[in-house]
Amino acid sequence: MSEKRRMIVHVDMDHFFTAVEEREHPEFKGKPVVAGADPKAGKGRGVVSTCNYEARKFGVRSGMPISKAWQLCPEAVYLPVNYELYARVSNEIMGILRGYSDKFEQWGIDEAFLDITSRVKEYAEAEALARQMKNEIHAKQKLTCSTGVGPNKIIAKVASDFQKPDGLTIVKEEEAEKFLAPLSVRKLPWIGRKTEQKLDALGIKTIGELARYDPTVLTEHFGAMGAQMYLMAHGIDRSEVEERGGIKSLSRELTFEVDTGDFGLVLNNLDRLSEQVHEDVLRHGLFFKTVTVKVRYENFETHTHGKTMPFITNRLQDLKKTAKELTQAYLRPERKIRLIGVRVSSFTSAEKQKTLA
DNA sequence: TCTGGGGTCCTAGGACCC
DNA sequence: TCTGGGGTCCTAGGACCC
Numbered sequence: 001m002s003e004k005r006r007m008i009v010h011v012d013m014d015h016f017f018t019a020v021e022e023r024e025h026p027e028f029k030g031k032p033v034v035a036g037a038d039p040k041a042g043k044g045r046g047v048v049s050t051c052n053y054e055a056r057k058f059g060v061r062s063g064m065p066i067s068k069a070w071q072l073c074p075e076a077v078y079l080p081v082n083y084e085l086y087a088r089v090s091n092e093i094m095g096i097l098r099g100y101s102d103k104f105e106q107w108g109i110d111e112a113f114l115d116i117t118s119r120v121k122e123y124a125e126a127e128a129l130a131r132q133m134k135n136e137i138h139a140k141q142k143l144t145c146s147t148g149v150g151p152n153k154i155i156a157k158v159a160s161d162f163q164k165p166d167g168l169t170i171v172k173e174e175e176a177e178k179f180l181a182p183l184s185v186r187k188l189p190w191i192g193r194k195t196e197q198k199l200d201a202l203g204i205k206t207i208g209e210l211a212r213y214d215p216t217v218l219t220e221h222f223g224a225m226g227a228q229m230y231l232m233a234h235g236i237d238r239s240e241v242e243e244r245g246g247i248k249s250l251s252r253e254l255t256f257e258v259d260t261g262d263f264g265l266v267l268n269n270l271d272r273l274s275e276q277v278h279e280d281v282l283r284h285g286l287f288f289k290t291v292t293v294k295v296r297y298e299n300f301e302t303h304t305h306g307k308t309m310p311f312i313t314n315r316l317q318d319l320k321k322t323a324k325e326l327t328q329a330y331l332r333p334e335r336k337i338r339l340i341g342v343r344v345s346s347f348t349s350a351e352k353q354k355t356l357a
Numbered sequence: 358t359c360t361g362g363g364g365t366c367c368t369a370g371g372a373c374c375c
Numbered sequence: 376t377c378t379g380g381g382g383t384c385c386t387a388g389g390a391c392c393c
Contacts, residue, residue: 016393037361045360045361046362047360047361047362049361049362049393050393062393063361064358064360065358065359066361067358067360068360081361083362107392108364108392110393111392111393190392191391192392195390223368224368225367225390244365247364248364248365248366249365252363253361253362253363254362255361255362292386300359300360302388303387304388305386305387306386308385308386339361343363343364
């Protein structure tokens, strides 16, 4: 019995944050635009969140320290990240895309997978449908996206990244291995900087080299991920497109403008972060059991310390008290602190909590 | 290169239970 | 007393995603 061939689409909005900003501010058009931390004339300490293609011409990239971006392109328009605005626009786009599929999966704020197997019979029809999506998003939102179509999520995602911006790339099942082979392993999802380095040490740079490698050796080096990488390199991926389940954790963190040894300041901010997390907990109607704090020292050494309580709670005082207790051990006079964070997890919803009570 | 912020998932070890 | 096997929960750290 042969399974029906699937038809999967991946949609990735082009430089989403800065594209929304350009739409809202036509005067930015044609200029380099960078969304991220305050550059503070080259002294800022955050990173670039997104930049437009004009800024990329200067070498600016996502994830780059904002101070480096300032060196490369001081004349760019620098904007703070307006997450609420982007989330509103994202919701409208996701609403449009949902209409094109039976199975839908949002991925981050600006990407989505669609299973359109039941709606098309062949790749030409899939291409037409993908083009229709792009046109509707452009007509209604004045934004462009890059789209990939393939027999599974991995191939669709790599395909959407192949031509940018405003791209549309179709990769048929029978062409998938040949399409992937010359690309860097870094193009595969889940292969980041560290894994790329480890693969490089094994003499593996391209997806084709990964596909020809001994899978048992990959499993020895990378565990379950090794087997997964080997399958991906062969264009194999059986994972379903499915709506993400409920939220698993809520957190807030803060990097100080200057590393600090002022523990009063640290604890005040810890309280503020706890209050913000607590607001989110109430907004989602959740009860939590686990509190985790995060501390990063000036040398970037980072620790987390958590506690699971023997009861479920949604009270601010429980969160504040636990976070403070967990943080105390890290407050050492000889160590300045760069970042603190508060996270809650092990959730139960309010409805479930009522039935238990 | 001097490294944000909000998330998810995996791993490995230890506690504890039957 | 020197010893099992399975299951679950918890913790800390790490890699990855956008």
